[in-house]
Amino acid sequence: MSYYADSNGVKIYYQxxxxxxxxxxxxxxxxxxxxxxxxxxxxxKHFKCLLIDNRGVGNSDQPxxxxxxxxxxxxxxxxxxHAGVEKARVAGISMGxxxxxxxxxxxxxxxxxxxLISTWPRFNNYAITVYENLKKLRVTSKPDEFMExxxxxxxAPPYYEDHLxxxxxxxxxxxxxxxxxxxxxxxGQLDACINHNxxxxxxxxxxxxxxxxxxxxxxxxxxxxKILHQGIEGSIYVNxxxxxxxxxxxxxxxxxxxxxxxxxxx
Numbered sequence: 001m002s003y004y005a006d007s008n009g010v011k012i013y014y015q016x017x018x019x020x021x022x023x024x025x026x027x028x029x030x031x032x033x034x035x036x037x038x039x040x041x042x043x044x045k046h047f048k049c050l051l052i053d054n055r056g057v058g059n060s061d062q063p064x065x066x067x068x069x070x071x072x073x074x075x076x077x078x079x080x081x082h083a084g085v086e087k088a089r090v091a092g093i094s095m096g097x098x099x100x101x102x103x104x105x106x107x108x109x110x111x112x113x114x115x116l117i118s119t120w121p122r123f124n125n126y127a128i129t130v131y132e133n134l135k136k137l138r139v140t141s142k143p144d145e146f147m148e149x150x151x152x153x154x155x156a157p158p159y160y161e162d163h164l165x166x167x168x169x170x171x172x173x174x175x176x177x178x179x180x181x182x183x184x185x186x187x188g189q190l191d192a193c194i195n196h197n198x199x200x201x202x203x204x205x206x207x208x209x210x211x212x213x214x215x216x217x218x219x220x221x222x223x224x225x226k227i228l229h230q231g232i233e234g235s236i237y238v239n240x241x242x243x244x245x246x247x248x249x250x251x252x253x254x255x256x257x258x259x260x261x262x263x264x265x266x
Contacts, residue, residue, distance in 0.1 A: 005082035007075040013059035014079045015051040018044025022085045025051050028094030029189040030181055032058025042256040046264060052079055056185030067188035069196045073102035089263050091115035095189060098196040104205050105198060113208040113266035115259055118217060118245050120224035122197040131190045138186060147174035156216035156244030202231025208266035209235040214243030
């Protein structure tokens, strides 16, 4: 089932899958809730899953910026309220993990436990430059070529050995996408990523927290996740040795097992 929540006049689209205790799923920049599919096939066996299209992508509104992870946490809260969810387990990938941090910091009573996947508490200057560069290249690149660039950033080299045709198929899908992300949505989401900074507040997160990272991630390097781990007392840190930014796809079976087990126990 799919629905729209109202977040201060912005329509936020979400889907509901499965039954049980609620699990809120927040995707990264440029991606809609459908990209949780390979994980939801497992999660929906145990949980009522809310798959959110963040503002700026998919079926949600794509208003002009500025966007922030604070603002997008408010969007997530609006979805929870609309779905009648008082408290939930929350998983966030990349930008979704940054949004999840803000939700846990600003509304700790709404979060039961937390999974932070390929994410960060603050960018360094190198990461800021990468994201600013993506804004420029998206304007000058064809959609399939830009997808190829993103794939080179987010997938680790081992994945290319057995999945090259799958990667090329995704490039073709990007070229033929009937509902591409707007420039305001893309730039707004990147600005939210660039300006996210909660390093000084990490100690305030006192929830069961799982942190997963690909050891070969060059997009949001393991050092970022280690800062999260050091700052969030009692957090669990799990690395994927041959995984990149999208280790959750590259080692799908292990990731689904690790994350499902964590949420079932927390």
